[in-house]
Amino acid sequence: MPTLQLAALTFANRPSQLPLLSRLADILAASPAVTHLMVRGSLAHGTADRLSDVDFVVGVQDAELPAFVEALDDLMSIEAGALLPGWRDTIVADLGGVGMVFLVPDDGHLHQIDLYLAPAARIPRLRATVATALLLDREPAPTTTEEAAVAERFAAEFFAQPRTCAELLIEHLVLAVLLHKRIKRGQRFIAYSEWHRLHTATKDLIKTALAPTSRFWGWYQLREEIAITPIGRTCLGDLETAISGPAVPLAADVDAAVERTLALVERACPEALSGLENAIAAYRAYLELM
Incomplete structure (x- = not known):
């Protein structure tokens, strides 16, 4: 050694x-x-x-x-x-x-x-x-x-490899930890940036789960591609809730976003939770201590 x-x-x-x-x-x-x-x-x-x-x-x-x-x-x-x-x-x-x-x-x-x-x-x-x-x-x-x-x-x-739903879920969980630190330190500009990044990850998660062969870039044509099924409309409702929140979040906003994402995953791509159940339960417990 x-x-x-x-x-x-x-x-x-x-x-x-x-x-x-x-x-x-x-x-x-x-x-x-x-x-x-x-x-x-x-x-x-x-x-x-x-x-x-x-x-x-x-x-x-x-x-x-x-x-x-x-x-x-x-x-x-x-x-x-x-x-x-x-x-x-x-x-x-x-x-x-x-x-x-x-x-x-x-x-x-x-x-x-x-x-x-x-x-x-x-x-x-x-x-x-x-x-x-x-x-x-x-x-x-x-x-x-x-x-x-x-x-x-x-x-x-x-980084060119397409991200799976499981990877996008983990991105949400990591970003939530980063956001809690920014909020505690009063780093509002960085919190703004990472909050927007979390919303983008939510959009990417919805597209990966419900429109994996989408030909449209970024935020374009979401309603046309996603809102054609009841699950899709509910997921877009989650995204509406996310982007309608404050530009710079409070800790409670971050926690709500995590719970909303977990519910979205369970609804749209439950296979992404496979094998992560215990880890997510522990993650929630640690998040409460932050």
Whole structure:
């Protein structure tokens, strides 16, 4: 097991998330595919509060990146205790890799864990442009041009994959946690942005469930495509309720949106709940504690 360079980070921050950060770092560093492990965001800058997420940049051997990402849900669930499968992070900046967000319970709280997985060949450039605290620096194996191309192609295709109803449900649940943090911190502009993103996820969920072969982009032709069945009209009613709310939500608005989404999923695509029943019950309990 490699020695992780946690001393400087501990001295600078002494954050409440440090035991969780250390445990996750050990889990990730145990894989021989991982070449670099860095912390970024407030934990790296010494400005973390009790609501701060744990934000890692993980360098992975270029040739191993697709397999590592494929195994990440199992790794985070079995080893780290993640409550739900990871959400493909559509908010994170493009740094040449892929971003995933997990919700991990620890010490009675639900923590947001951001993992940005980048090909090892891109790490020097990334370290020059992104402020990070280095925890692990392992010399990567030589990377061929073909291996670098595989990693680059995988990263480009990762977010192009159509999202399933289950993935869109998880997006709602993750965004709700983010919104609760923004509201508690008074970050109204960011809360506005993430609230709109949640409404868009509701629209995408309805279209994925009821009009999966839609030829129309975004918000166009929703009534024409969706409101042709009783279920469709009810789902559009849910969407009307969502977009008719406040521009910047209160905590109660976020909680109501989660319950509305769960009811929508049960009505329009109940198979998306398969295997997630216990996780969602636990999620609700943690949300009440936020």
